[in-house]
Amino acid sequence: MTYCVGLLLRDGMVLLSDTRTNAGLDNIATYRKMFVFEDTGERVITILTAGSLSVTQTTIARLRDAMDDPESTPETSIMKAPTLLKVAELVGNTLARVRSDIDEKLSAMGQGASASMIVAGQRRGGAMRMFLIYPEGNFIEATEDTPFLQIGEHKYGKPILDRVVKAHTSLADAQKAVLLSMDSTLRSNLSVGMPLDLAVIERDACRVTLRRRIEAGDESFRAMSDAWSNALREGFTRITV
Amino acid sequence: MTYCVGLLLRDGMVLLSDTRTNAGLDNIATYRKMFVFEDTGERVITILTAGSLSVTQTTIARLRDAMDDPESTPETSIMKAPTLLKVAELVGNTLARVRSDIDEKLSAMGQGASASMIVAGQRRGGAMRMFLIYPEGNFIEATEDTPFLQIGEHKYGKPILDRVVKAHTSLADAQKAVLLSMDSTLRSNLSVGMPLDLAVIERDACRVTLRRRIEAGDESFRAMSDAWSNALREGFTRITV
Numbered sequence: 429m430t431y432c433v434g435l436l437l438r439d440g441m442v443l444l445s446d447t448r449t450n451a452g453l454d455n456i457a458t459y460r461k462m463f464v465f466e467d468t469g470e471r472v473i474t475i476l477t478a479g480s481l482s483v484t485q486t487t488i489a490r491l492r493d494a495m496d497d498p499e500s501t502p503e504t505s506i507m508k509a510p511t512l513l514k515v516a517e518l519v520g521n522t523l524a525r526v527r528s529d530i531d532e533k534l535s536a537m538g539q540g541a542s543a544s545m546i547v548a549g550q551r552r553g554g555a556m557r558m559f560l561i562y563p564e565g566n567f568i569e570a571t572e573d574t575p576f577l578q579i580g581e582h583k584y585g586k587p588i589l590d591r592v593v594k595a596h597t598s599l600a601d602a603q604k605a606v607l608l609s610m611d612s613t614l615r616s617n618l619s620v621g622m623p624l625d626l627a628v629i630e631r632d633a634c635r636v637t638l639r640r641r642i643e644a645g646d647e648s649f650r651a652m653s654d655a656w657s658n659a660l661r662e663g664f665t666r667i668t669v
Numbered sequence: 670m671t672y673c674v675g676l677l678l679r680d681g682m683v684l685l686s687d688t689r690t691n692a693g694l695d696n697i698a699t700y701r702k703m704f705v706f707e708d709t710g711e712r713v714i715t716i717l718t719a720g721s722l723s724v725t726q727t728t729i730a731r732l733r734d735a736m737d738d739p740e741s742t743p744e745t746s747i748m749k750a751p752t753l754l755k756v757a758e759l760v761g762n763t764l765a766r767v768r769s770d771i772d773e774k775l776s777a778m779g780q781g782a783s784a785s786m787i788v789a790g791q792r793r794g795g796a797m798r799m800f801l802i803y804p805e806g807n808f809i810e811a812t813e814d815t816p817f818l819q820i821g822e823h824k825y826g827k828p829i830l831d832r833v834v835k836a837h838t839s840l841a842d843a844q845k846a847v848l849l850s851m852d853s854t855l856r857s858n859l860s861v862g863m864p865l866d867l868a869v870i871e872r873d874a875c876r877v878t879l880r881r882r883i884e885a886g887d888e889s890f891r892a893m894s895d896a897w898s899n900a901l902r903e904g905f906t907r908i909t910v
Contacts (some may be wrong), residue, residue, distance in 0.1 A: 657905025
């Protein structure tokens with residue numbers, strides 16, 4: 429399983445992903461699920477992935493190949509596409525093709541493979557945009573009303589986001605919110621695991637302004653997690669039914 | 670959908686269920702999902718249900734029929750069964766038979782029906798016990814280590830239980846915990862809805878010692894929900910990353 433979350437706020441975008449993959453409970457590994465493509469000051473695109481690793485790796489590999497191709501065009505490369513909407517379409521189409529290819533191979537075994545992605549970015553002169561790409565290649569977009577998108581194991585970490593994240597939330601509070609959302613998920617679902625990848629993209633910077641890998645023993649993450657547990661328990665104690 | 674939760678604590682048991690059922694999003698109704706069978710001071714059994722209404726209603730009806738049958742025996746009636754384990758087996762077998770009957774009818778349409786239940790109770794001289802019955806009729810039991818069971822939409826409401834519920838939690842705190850767990854679920858899943866049914870069974874009382882229906886406009890529930898939101902927001906504000 430996986431948990432990835434992206435926040436689209438007035439001041440910028442905050443993205444967080446875990447790194448655990450598993451084929452059964454007895455085969456656990458660590459893979460990066462956050463991919464950053466950057467032409468500093470011109471364009472930044474971040475892709476978060478959830479689902480079958482064979483689907484997500486192949487999709488990212490094909491997107492990279494298309495980018496690196498010396499004959500790439502705005503129709504084929506996400507780094508040349510004229511708009512972020514076009515980027516989402518390119519990612520969606522690539523994902524849908526890969527999924528369909530792999531699904532066909534697996535169907536003989538009565539199995540299937542699927543994946544979804546969050547695509548977030550900005551190009552110079554354009555607006556920040558964030559999309560959730562479904563396995564079929566279609567997508568939805570984050571808005572002022574619903575400024576966050578989640579993929580993977582989204583339920584445990586949703587209540588905190590529902591309560592504290594608004595479009596005007598500061599980037600500092602947004603980092604806290606996604607980390608606490610992840611903390612709740614880590615506690616409840618073993619198939620979501622450290623280390624974590626955090627990225628912050630300030631509005632109009634067109635580059636990743638903060639990037640941090642949070643390892644399993646990270647002191648500040650543990651302190652925050654403990655403080656949150658204490659705050660919840662204190663709040664709980666104070667409430668009267 | 671549904672959310673039902675049961676806590677098995679040293680001082681007693683606390684049970685909470687919602688009442689929303691739906692056949693599609695455009696056909697929503699209110700049905701009780703908590704059923705109490707009581708021979709005051711001798712035996713109390715509470716059943717919480719989740720899943721296909723046709724399965725749960727038929728299962729409860731058959732259990733009642735068996736109880737009311739003048740020729741009922743300890744082998745057929747949950748009110749005569751010698752132990753709570755036997756009660757769980759009776760409920761499990763009845764559920765599995767009903768589910769299999771209905772599944773067979775539905776399979777012609779390529780559909781299926783399923784249901785799960787929480788069975789909690791005590792007989793005079795016995796221990797309090799709480800079981801989660803799976804659609805196939807097998808079951809697991811709550812223990813000191815994991816003193817709560819959930820059926821239906823369990824994920825949104827699990828983090829609060831994980832953090833505050835221990836076997837030695839007081840019955841007052843336990844009521845708060847299940848109500849806050851339900852509150853998080855109500856916020857995130859429209860197919861879980863008010864009114865709520867709450868029951869408390871004090872240890873060795875062998876009867877439901879508190880029973881409360883919480884209607885949609887309930888002032889104390891709303892106040893508790895608001896207080897919890899405030900506590901979360903305050904706690905969130907105080908934490909530094």
